[in-house]
Amino acid sequence: MNAERQFRRAGARAAADAARQDFLRAGLAGYGHAAAGARRRFADWSAARDRCQEVKAEALAHLDAYLLRFEERVVARGGHVFWAETAAAARDYILGVARRHGARRVIKSKSMVSEEVRLTPALEAAGIATVETDLGEFIVQLRREPPFHIVTPAMHLRRGEIAALFQRELxxxxxxxxxxxxxxxxxxALRDQFLAxxxxxxxANFLIAEEGLVAITENxxxxxxxxxxxxxxxxLTGLEKVLPRLADLGLFWPVLAAAGTGQPITCYNSLIGGPRxxxxxxxxxxxxxxxxxxxRSALLADRERRDTLACIRCGACLNVCPVFHTIGGHAYGATYSGPIGAVLMPQLGGLERFGHLAFASSLCGACTEACPVKIDLHRHLIRxxxxxxAAGRGRRREGWAVRAWAWLAADPRRYQRAGAVLRRxxxxxxxxxxxxGMLDPLRPWTRARALPAPPAESFREWWRRRTAAPPARDSHD
Amino acid sequence: MIRVALFIPCFVDQLAPTIGQAAVRVLERAGCTVEFPEAQTCCGQPAFSTGHWREARALAERFVRVFAAAEAVVCPSGSCAATARRAFALLDDGDAAWRRDAAALAPRVFEFSEFLVRRLRLTDVGAFFPHRVAYHDACHLLRELGVRDEPRQLLREVRGLELVEMEEPEECCGFGGAFAVALPAISAALGRRKAANVERAQAEFVTTGDPSCLLHIGGVLARQRARARAIHLAEILAAERRPGAAPARP
Known part of the structure; x- marks a missing residue:
């Protein structure tokens, strides 16, 4: 409940700031135009999406076998693979590695999974200085705030704000x-950190099962x-990032770049298979x-929502989402924001804490249309x-209203009488x-929108009158 | 001659009957025999989209029963047509018989403009509406039903009408059903943006095939005392030049 109240407050505050929305939209529209251009470079974007969907479905259908294969190949090259069931297990393992090596300074590249498991605070608490080295992440780390957008973490800041920050902090x-x-x-500022x-x-953007490779995409x-x-x-990566074969990157690298930032391909693509x-x-x-x-394995077992694990974190659904355009990323109060966040967070962080996010959508479907791996995003929001x-939200006012309406609409006569009363x-x-005004019972609607006068006659009353006396209609045609 | 079973969404029935009346006039002018099965009520969309699927299923069953024998079900609302065509099948609970019934009806459900252009192959319905009009791509028409050009084709054939494209025609107006009152600040911010785009296009009217978007956009325009007004596509197509009368002034 508390998280929901915070969300409503932050959302309303952001929605009232039109100048900020214009700034945000200008940035996102830039990605939108670039993405449209990049999609046009594909001979058949729709076929590419279909193929991506198929490849990810195959990877998820045999995820167990693919992950074991990946592990086997990495271990054969002298690498270590740790299966972390929980965020805490991931944190503890990484802390253990750091301690064993007496690490005092850690450098990090961009990783939403590290946000998900709250890795940096854990390292800092253990006395290990941890520095974000992606420029956007570096900026939000200096500001002590979470990333604003899963791909472009500092897109909410103007250049002048960054200049002032660098002056103050650096x-x-x-x-x-x-x-x-x-x-x-x-x-x-970062050069010394890299060296020390x-x-x-x-x-990781992708885990290549057959060859046991980690694919990292960056600019x-x-x-x-x-x-x-x-x-x-x-x-540190989610276990769903598997692609079966190296050749799949021929599709996924350009698709990720096109859908995310609108680039033909991202500047740096690395494949790493183990230690030196x-x-x-x-x-x-x-x-x-x-x-x-x-x-994630609970999601994998959920036939209805398994496709959610196909997400390649390109950010396209955020970039086209009218709600994200209006409130931005921080208002969500969640690691993953926008449509994919509203779909995923209840599965990762609990329905009770994040269930309300699904209601923060007009269900316009722009996310589903933009998703390069064809996740059924807006229907997952409804699910x-x-x-x-089912978990109790139905006991609220809205639930009673919907059930009352459904009861009335179950019988045409009842429905008709209720309609007449409503109009009156x-x-x-x-x-x-x-x-x-404050005393208007319909204020949630009427505060920003007029409500037209209700008609004296409903359509069906008109229809009945007309069929009773048909000759007057449309005499001139 | 095609027999059309008209589905009038509940809130059009109660709050905007002129949209239904206009749809009847246009369909009859196009040579259809229009019927209005009076046992119909609501397609269940509000229950479906707010997560009350049990209630939605009951209303969907009523809908399927009422329209089971219809040759074509035509509805002047993109989101209600999309509910019947695309959402009913989701309410299956593993019930194969229901899935079959819902699937049997789905291809016979049409949104109004889609029915005229795709089914009747008609774009000129003999309308006269001498005004500057912007078309808003209602989300469910566009993305659930894939209707983008049909309404524009119909509008282009209207005598005297100047069709203008506004900026961001495909961006959601912010209505979103219960969303409009559950998160009114976000919904209204999107509505104001849509209204601003209508105004910038210097349109006298904004139109689409979804009455709920129009209630929202029209409500914002009226509250802002804007010059532009919202009007349903069916109402434009129903407007005619009256013999000997001055040009229509809505």
């Missing part, structure tokens, strides 16, 4: 506010540094992959609503002063 010179100067300031860290943590090259400079590299091999000169001495479950109702009440209400 001692950047005042007036240095061009994109080049800001990137330069971050680069200088004993451990690097990255996420800045920081993940490459995180995975190759420190002595230890830990990959005897014949190699670079790379970490130790390599760990942490496969996080945290509710989550169904489950929230609406007419009476119109003579009362203060439409949309």
């Amino acid at each position: 001692g950047a010179p005042p007036g240095a506010d061009s994109a080049e100067e800001l990137a330069g300031a971050a680069r200088r 860290a004993e451990m690097g943590i990255t996420g 800045e090259g920081n993940a490459r540094l995180c995975s190759s400079l420190p002595r230890v590299h830990v990959v 091999q005897p014949e190699e000169r670079d790379g970490p001495e130790e390599f760990h992959v942490v496969l996080l479950d945290n509710g 989550n609503r169904r489950d929230a109702v 009440l609406l007419r009476v209400r119109r003579v009362l002063p203060g439409e949309g």
